[in-house]
Amino acid sequence: MSDAESFHEYARSRLPMLARVAYLLTGDPFLADDLVQLTLLRLASRWEQVSATREPDAYVRRILYTQHVSWWRRVRREALPVDVLPERAAPDFSGDAVTALAVREALARLAPRQRAVLVLRYFEDLSETETAAVLGVAVGTVKSQTRDALARLRVIAPELSGSLAEVNR
Structure with missing residues (x-):
């Protein structure tokens, strides 16, 4: 199986888990989708090295959480807090x-x-x-x-x- 095929298979199998965790972190379905896409994009660029390890899930989680932290650091400077969150x-x-x-x-x-x-x-x-x-x-x-x-x-x-x-x- 080629690297591209193995990456696509891995991404398809982990997408529901990544989407759920990203949604729980962001609280916004659209931001969660963006976070998952960015995570998979970063993973794809390093898939050859990551797939050689026995535990790619740990690497993917690390990407997901570090990207989320980067976002909230940026947003913390830009966003205004609200008292009531929209449903x-x-x-x-x-x-x-x-x-x-x-x-x-x-x-x-x-x-x-x-x-x-x-x-x-x-x-x-x-x-x-x-x-x-x-x-x-x-x-x-x-x-x-x-x-x-x-x-x-x-x-x-x-x-x-x-x-x-x-x-x-």
Whole structure:
């Protein structure tokens, strides 16, 4: 199989996962599509080296999260905050529309690093060590960001308190 064919096969198989994670990070389906496209474009330029490794998913996650961090650093200087976020039409990942909407709105109100840590830990089900490796931070930073993000969620989204209690177990 040629490199191009193997890349296309890999991209097709990982597209749903990448789209879901990108949406959870950005909170916007259009920005999520852009983030996935940029990630796949960067991956394609290095596919020959990446495909030789046994774990290309880790490399892809790293690209996705570093590109997202680059975006929010740029946007932080340009965007104006709003009190009420517009409702977005998106797939319901949890099966419970009310909870899914509350989770999306709550994630959107967190700091980008806290959001990334929660998405990696609880939606991608990565360990603290894996999360730290993806984000390029220490394990202690992951722990403190998780603690702070969950505490912030308790304040900004008290309706999720039952879900947060399950996370802490």
